Amino acid sequence: MNIKDVTASVNDEIDVFQKRYKEVLHARNTLVDKVTRYVLKQQGKQIRPAMVLLAAKLCGGVNESTYRAAIMVELLHSATLIHDDVVDGAEMRRGLPSINALWKNKISVLIGDFLLSKGLLYSLEHKDYGFLHQVSDAVRRMSEGEILQIQKTRSLDITEEDYLSVISDKTASLISSACAMGALSAVSDENRIKALKNYGEYLGLAFQIRDDLLDYTGDSKKTGKQMGIDIKDKKITLPLIYALRHSPEGEQKKIRSILKSSRKRAYKSGDVVDFVKSKGGLDYASEVAEGFASKAVAEIMPFPDGSAKTSLLHLVDFVMKRQY
Amino acid sequence: MNIKDVTASVNDEIDVFQKRYKEVLHARNTLVDKVTRYVLKQQGKQIRPAMVLLAAKLCGGVNESTYRAAIMVELLHSATLIHDDVVDGAEMRRGLPSINALWKNKISVLIGDFLLSKGLLYSLEHKDYGFLHQVSDAVRRMSEGEILQIQKTRSLDITEEDYLSVISDKTASLISSACAMGALSAVSDENRIKALKNYGEYLGLAFQIRDDLLDYTGDSKKTGKQMGIDIKDKKITLPLIYALRHSPEGEQKKIRSILKSSRKRAYKSGDVVDFVKSKGGLDYASEVAEGFASKAVAEIMPFPDGSAKTSLLHLVDFVMKRQY
Numbered sequence: 192m193n194i195k196d197v198t199a200s201v202n203d204e205i206d207v208f209q210k211r212y213k214e215v216l217h218a219r220n221t222l223v224d225k226v227t228r229y230v231l232k233q234q235g236k237q238i239r240p241a242m243v244l245l246a247a248k249l250c251g252g253v254n255e256s257t258y259r260a261a262i263m264v265e266l267l268h269s270a271t272l273i274h275d276d277v278v279d280g281a282e283m284r285r286g287l288p289s290i291n292a293l294w295k296n297k298i299s300v301l302i303g304d305f306l307l308s309k310g311l312l313y314s315l316e317h318k319d320y321g322f323l324h325q326v327s328d329a330v331r332r333m334s335e336g337e338i339l340q341i342q343k344t345r346s347l348d349i350t351e352e353d354y355l356s357v358i359s360d361k362t363a364s365l366i367s368s369a370c371a372m373g374a375l376s377a378v379s380d381e382n383r384i385k386a387l388k389n390y391g392e393y394l395g396l397a398f399q400i401r402d403d404l405l406d407y408t409g410d411s412k413k414t415g416k417q418m419g420i421d422i423k424d425k426k427i428t429l430p431l432i433y434a435l436r437h438s439p440e441g442e443q444k445k446i447r448s449i450l451k452s453s454r455k456r457a458y459k460s461g462d463v464v465d466f467v468k469s470k471g472g473l474d475y476a477s478e479v480a481e482g483f484a485s486k487a488v489a490e491i492m493p494f495p496d497g498s499a500k501t502s503l504l505h506l507v508d509f510v511m512k513r514q515y
Numbered sequence: 516m517n518i519k520d521v522t523a524s525v526n527d528e529i530d531v532f533q534k535r536y537k538e539v540l541h542a543r544n545t546l547v548d549k550v551t552r553y554v555l556k557q558q559g560k561q562i563r564p565a566m567v568l569l570a571a572k573l574c575g576g577v578n579e580s581t582y583r584a585a586i587m588v589e590l591l592h593s594a595t596l597i598h599d600d601v602v603d604g605a606e607m608r609r610g611l612p613s614i615n616a617l618w619k620n621k622i623s624v625l626i627g628d629f630l631l632s633k634g635l636l637y638s639l640e641h642k643d644y645g646f647l648h649q650v651s652d653a654v655r656r657m658s659e660g661e662i663l664q665i666q667k668t669r670s671l672d673i674t675e676e677d678y679l680s681v682i683s684d685k686t687a688s689l690i691s692s693a694c695a696m697g698a699l700s701a702v703s704d705e706n707r708i709k710a711l712k713n714y715g716e717y718l719g720l721a722f723q724i725r726d727d728l729l730d731y732t733g734d735s736k737k738t739g740k741q742m743g744i745d746i747k748d749k750k751i752t753l754p755l756i757y758a759l760r761h762s763p764e765g766e767q768k769k770i771r772s773i774l775k776s777s778r779k780r781a782y783k784s785g786d787v788v789d790f791v792k793s794k795g796g797l798d799y800a801s802e803v804a805e806g807f808a809s810k811a812v813a814e815i816m817p818f819p820d821g822s823a824k825t826s827l828l829h830l831v832d833f834v835m836k837r838q839y
Contacts, residue, residue: 277620301602308658338544
């Protein structure tokens, strides 16, 4: 299954969104305009705007304000990706050089700020205060989540609880807001909005755990990521956290010293991967992801059947099965 | 005259503001909290919050929402300073190492985002939508202004019009919003809000031109800035723009080649300073600043006399006379 199939029930709406998104990104300043046009080229699968549209459809239907919510979410997502690439010193983004690689950190920081403020202004112009409430908290959580991650993984003592808190703030918060905003654009019923907010949160958690698993199991040709790179960057994720917790102290010490020594090297950390596998870290992380996926499904089940419901359920499947 | 004397009529209110600002900055995450406490240490003269308070006082009086406006403005100002220091690779900020010097660019970008979202959330929590409208546009303008500056000064062909557009976006926009927000917290009369918005804009323009002049005339011991550094960074400002425009082509060429060759060197560019002086660039920039200062005064004159009016008029004087 391909993501376009998953979101097929809103593909027409995605086209409308994309057209308007391009218009909103247009800037008078020629350099800003050049960079934002490049941002469009780098655009990914537009999962977040698709989720806004699907959530609205599930709750009654897509309307004008739904498109605004989708645009706002995509603007904030793009802004945070650009800042993330500065933070991580990333050279590539989706097969193309990153903004910071092409225009240096200076312009990247400023373009991120520009897109962030553009997203907020866009909703202010339309008095979409409900959307603003949903999304501002996500912006704060994304920055706090990144900082917590840097802080914790430096000290190599991150617990499962810390890890879940990091990925909830960093990844799940905006996905959760996207779903809530889609629902909010279509209904005022608090229960339905809450159900979609929860769905997004659980899906986001499952997605990030699966993404972190792919650092161990994925085919780097398909994922476009260098395998083991998160180990090298000491982004200690769930499989390793579990494996360390379930090892005698001596073994823990050995692994910690490998991690510390590989600080600057980009090799595959084969020893660490073998260690994590042998301790059942991969199986455990898969189970935790499955648990969140089931919770996401449970939030959607009470809604009436239809193409939007089918898509949102398929999306959970897609997240759980993807190999890249 | 010292800035504390200028703002004396709201010094009690500044103390209240400062206490609340500290509370708002508190963060659960220990690293974020540590960095934000350092941000407090680096705090400057709190000119912007003082202007919010003075504008409110001029329009009737400081109330609870005035303090919220002041906190919001200071949060956004701090956020942009932190990002600016990343953008400029600045090592120092107000006599202390910059955030990026102590915690690297990673944390600086994220703390900037955190403060930005905190400022927006704070006003959303209190449904201060009027403040949000005032300030969001300033956030966008600040990032656009910085980008335009980088773009134009690289090519050494910045015109007086471009320069004024850059400093209006980069510096005057937030000062202007601060004054408008103070007025808005106290009255709903559009004319008075507009007058204070204009006052802030003109004062901001005068301030930045004077600040740029200090790169030529200032005592680096007092300004804490290295003299001529903006020449080195090729931040072409009004005195040089004027001097270049009023020189024969041969002389222009010579100066341009000095500027290009001094790309990486931090020397005082004595030749450039002498050139600018001899062409009347310093006098011209002073006159332009005087013009904006007069306009700022004219906006305030119709208001009833009182301590707030006196302070706002003194502030114009202070900006025009400061030597550091």
